[in-house]
Amino acid sequence: MRTFEYVRATDTQEVVRMLAEDPSASCLAGGTTQLDLMKDGVLEPPTLIDITRLPLHGIERRGESLHVGALATMEELAADSTVAERLPVVREALLLGASVQLRNMATIGGNLLQRTRCRYFRDPAVLECNKRAPGTGCAAVQGAARMHAVLGVNENCIALHASDLAVALVALDAVVHIQGLSGRRTVPLTEFYVTADESPERENVLEHAELITEVEIPLPPPSARSGYLKVRDRVSYEFALTSAAVVLVVEDGTIRQARVGLGGVGSKPWRAYEAEHVLTGAPATSATFQDASEATMRDAWTVPGTAFKVPLARRTLVRELQTVSGVTA
Known part of the structure; x- marks a missing residue:
């Protein structure tokens, strides 16, 4: 790891200003x-701004939405009473997303901004990586690609977005609040x-001199049921092969209403609008669930190492639709 200057900040606007003045600085x-990325040599910021003392903590329910500070931890959100009562899909995604030790460290904003887990992106010795060095190619297309994406990809990049929480939040129409030099703006997570x-080379619409300050989660109707299913190679501390x-x-x-997000298959947390279209207004049956799963994966783009994800993602979605609805036949 290269040496760097460490700065501790206490004011949000001050951080925005520092980022604007130094395009190579990082938070x-x-x-x-x-x-991890700094240890791997993928990121080498000369200045690192510690933002943990910014006033961006806390979780508050306001009417029928939950407002989560960007610096609230995964564990704090998982333990929130509103999440337990109205957002089981979020709680399950958080608990399945990391160990207790990591959940006590990782922030909500950081989780949404985590970089891809592509092994080629994280190895500077690999020269073919359009995400790290645009125009160089994609080593994953011809290499081992078991942990890569099949939706929102092509021959130029098949990197996977690894967040479990983001999959649940895109299904819930969550919105991120952002602060920059020119003021504040909000962006639906489905458009983020x-x-x-x-x-x-770009994973989101956040500009360099901008910070996520808050995540707003609309609460589903009290009659809604929700859940998160994660399929992985081992029971703990592993990223999703597929999730729903x-x-x-x-x-x-x-x-009457259906919201579906998919993980482990997309270059971004994937909102399965095609599945929702099939489900809404249809009978809650396994046949309907199968039709929804097939519609979702119709446009998958695969390489030999990722082809297995298409049927696995279909089965994952069908299983979770059955679990949440209580319909198994």
Whole structure:
């Protein structure tokens, strides 16, 4: 790891100003991704700004939405009473997303901004990486690609977005609040991320001199049921091969509302609008769930190492739709 200047900040606007003045500076919160990338030599910021003392902590319910400070930890959000009561999909995604030790360190803002887990991106010795060095190619397309994406990708990049929490939040229509030099703005999380087939080198719309300050999560109707299923190679401390976040309102055997997010398959947390279109207004049956899963994966782009993810993602979604709805036949 290269030497760097360490700065501790206490004012949000001050951090924004420092970032604007130094395009190579970087922020440090929980550090669970940032420090790994610095140790790997992928990131080498000459200045590291510690933002942990900014007034961006806290979790507050306001009416039918939950407002989460960007510096609240994963463990704090998982323990929140509103999350337990109204947002089981979020709680399950958090608990399955990391060990207790990491959840006590990792922040919500940092989790949403975590970089890809692509082994080629994280190895500076690999020269072919359009995400790290645009125009050089994608080593993963011809290499071992078991942990890579099949949606929102092409031959230029198949890097995967690894956040479990973000999958649940895109299904819930969460919104991120952002502060920059020119003031504040809000961006729906479904519009926050950039797919690899659009721009491999860019993962989201956040500008350098901007900070996520808060995440706003609309609460689903009290009658809604939700859950998160994560399929992985081992039970703990492992990233998803596939995952599904499901929020349903079922009345008299008919699906009145459906929200679906997919993980482990997309270059961004994937909102499965095609599945929602099939589900909404349809009977809650396994046949409907199968149709929804097939619609979702229709446009998958695979290489030999990722082809298995298409049927696995379909089965994952069907299983979680069955679990949340209570319909198994």
